[in-house]
Amino acid sequence: NAGVTQTPKFRVLKTGQSMTLLCAQDMNHEYMYWYRQDPGMGLRLIHYSVGEGTTAKGEVPDGYNVSRLKKQNFLLGLESAAPSQTSVYFCASSYGLAGAENIQYFGAGTRLSVL
Amino acid sequence: RKEVEQDPGPFNVPEGATVAFNCTYSNSASQSFFWYRQDCRKEPKLLMSVYSSGNEDGRFTAQLNRASQYISLLIRDSKLSDSATYLCVVIMNTGNQFYFGTGTSLTVIP
Numbered sequence A: 001n002a003g004v005t006q007t008p009k010f011r012v013l014k015t016g017q018s019m020t021l022l023c024a025q026d027m028n029h030e031y032m033y034w035y036r037q038d039p040g041m042g043l044r045l046i047h048y049s050v051g052e053g054t055t056a057k058g059e060v061p062d063g064y065n066v067s068r069l070k071k072q073n074f075l076l077g078l079e080s081a082a083p084s085q086t087s088v089y090f091c092a093s094s095y096g097l098a099g100a101e102n103i104q105y106f107g108a109g110t111r112l113s114v115l
Numbered sequence B: 001r002k003e004v005e006q007d008p009g010p011f012n013v014p015e016g017a018t019v020a021f022n023c024t025y026s027n028s029a030s031q032s033f034f035w036y037r038q039d040c041r042k043e044p045k046l047l048m049s050v051y052s053s054g055n056e057d058g059r060f061t062a063q064l065n066r067a068s069q070y071i072s073l074l075i076r077d078s079k080l081s082d083s084a085t086y087l088c089v090v091i092m093n094t095g096n097q098f099y100f101g102t103g104t105s106l107t108v109i110p
Helices: none
Strands: A004-007 A010-013 A019-025 A031-038 A042-049 A065-067 A073-078 A087-094 A110-114 B004-006 B011-014 B019-025 B030-038 B044-050 B055-057 B060-065 B070-075 B084-092 B098-100 B104-109
Touching: A004 A087, A019 A031, A019 A087, A019 A110, A031 A073, A042 A065, A042 A073, A042 B098, A073 A087, B004 B084, B011 B019, B019 B084, B019 B104, B030 B060, B030 B070, B044 B055, B044 B060, B070 B084
Parallel strands: A010 A110, B011 B104
Antiparallel strands: A004 A019, A019 A073, A031 A042, A031 A087, A065 A073, A087 A110, B004 B019, B019 B070, B030 B044, B030 B084, B055 B060, B060 B070, B084 B098, B084 B104
C-alpha cells in the first residue's frame, strides 16, 4: 500500500552542491511527474515522463535533470544547487495523461533548503 | 494571463457554514477538471472529479460552467476537518497540458 514514495524527506544543501531526489511508485503507472511548490506560486511542473526511458520538460525545467531508467522510478537531479531552488518538491504518478487517467497520486514531498 | 486562477482566500467560516470556491480557466479546449485537497505540509490528494453535469459526494458538490469557463466546489455543513487548501486542476484535450491552480485556503472555525 505504499503508492508513491519520495526520498529523502528533508535535505539542506550548500550552494553549488549536487543531489538526486528519488521517486518510486508501485502502481505500475506509465506517467510520472516532478513538481516544485513555492508560496503563492502553486504547483509548477519541472519535468515529466510518459514511460520508461522517456522524459519531457515542464514549465520550469532549468537547473534540473531527470531520468526514468526503470518504470517504477523517476529521479530528479540538481547538478549545482542554487538558493532559488529552495522549495518543496513533489513527485506524482498517473495511469495516463488524458481525462480521468490523469488523476495524479503524490508522494509526501521533499523539503529542500539551499543555503 | 494564468491558465488557471483561483481566489487564494483565506476563507474563514464557522462550523456548519456553506462555502463555495471558484476556479476559472482560460483555454476553452480544457476537457477534464478535478479538485484536490492539500493539508498543511502534506501532499495534494484527489478530492473529486468534476463532470459536465455536475456531481456530488456527500457534503461536496462540484460543478462545471463551460460557457463562463469556471468550475466550482461547494462544501455544505463545514467541519473543522475541512480546513485545508483546495486546488483545482484543468487538463487540456491533448492530455499533455495540465495546470494546477495556486489553491484556495479554507479554515473552519469552531
